Amino acid sequence: MEDWTYEPAQDLNHDFATRLKGFPREPHMWVYALRSAAAMLIRGWLRTYHRFRITRLGKLPESSFVMVANHQSHLDAPCLLAAMPLRRLHRTFPAAAEDYFFSNLPRGIFTSIVINGLPFNREAKGAQSLAVCRELLSTPGNVLILFPEGTRSPDGTLGRFRSGIGRLIEGTDVPVVPCRLIGAHDAYPKGAWIPRPKPVHLIIGEPLRFGHLPKGRTTVQTIGDTLHRAVSDLKPESNVDPPI
Numbered sequence: 001m002e003d004w005t006y007e008p009a010q011d012l013n014h015d016f017a018t019r020l021k022g023f024p025r026e027p028h029m030w031v032y033a034l035r036s037a038a039a040m041l042i043r044g045w046l047r048t049y050h051r052f053r054i055t056r057l058g059k060l061p062e063s064s065f066v067m068v069a070n071h072q073s074h075l076d077a078p079c080l081l082a083a084m085p086l087r088r089l090h091r092t093f094p095a096a097a098e099d100y101f102f103s104n105l106p107r108g109i110f111t112s113i114v115i116n117g118l119p120f121n122r123e124a125k126g127a128q129s130l131a132v133c134r135e136l137l138s139t140p141g142n143v144l145i146l147f148p149e150g151t152r153s154p155d156g157t158l159g160r161f162r163s164g165i166g167r168l169i170e171g172t173d174v175p176v177v178p179c180r181l182i183g184a185h186d187a188y189p190k191g192a193w194i195p196r197p198k199p200v201h202l203i204i205g206e207p208l209r210f211g212h213l214p215k216g217r218t219t220v221q222t223i224g225d226t227l228h229r230a231v232s233d234l235k236p237e238s239n240v241d242p243p244i
Contacts, residue, residue, distance in 0.1 A: 042114075046082055051199040052201075058205055059207075062141070064143065064174060066145075067145045067177045072156055075184045081116075095145065149161060158232055167220050169223050179205065180231050180234035203235070
């Protein structure tokens, strides 16, 4: 019989606020339980209050992949999470601006425990944040949610994609799933305090791969332009699936 050794979580000596910002996170069963319960409540609320619906034009990869979407409101990440199977909930990480979503304890608790947000330092050099994202995607089965516009749209229109998504994906064959949110701006526009009971529709496109392209500035631009066009071209279809 092999000896069994118990190793406590490495973040036990840190204060609660520091543990919320830590990444990669230590697994805590109470966090998993709270996140799962919150996910069910959020999905029910989206379905009833916002009449949330999903159109799936492609199948989500079983491997690690990136979801990219337009950024209309704070509803965006919960909507994309609601499209994920519950079994992958704890392996799905929306990138969250550290200076905003972890600026105080209540936001940090919601972002870390409920949303499972990946702290993204917008003030640091881009290479540092991209390295964290690459490390996450190197583990099979992880999902990274990114909003390449970098900030919420003030009027709901699709803005330009920043170069970070291209620099993250170039030289890899990681699938990228384009998504488009419709109605999230009307339901919860930037600056609003309370969401409005407006319908929200999420369209999930076919996965795209760019591993055949050589690394370089041209490929970075091509990836960004291709994904921008893919998100923009997503249109509502007749086949609508409920959140999983």
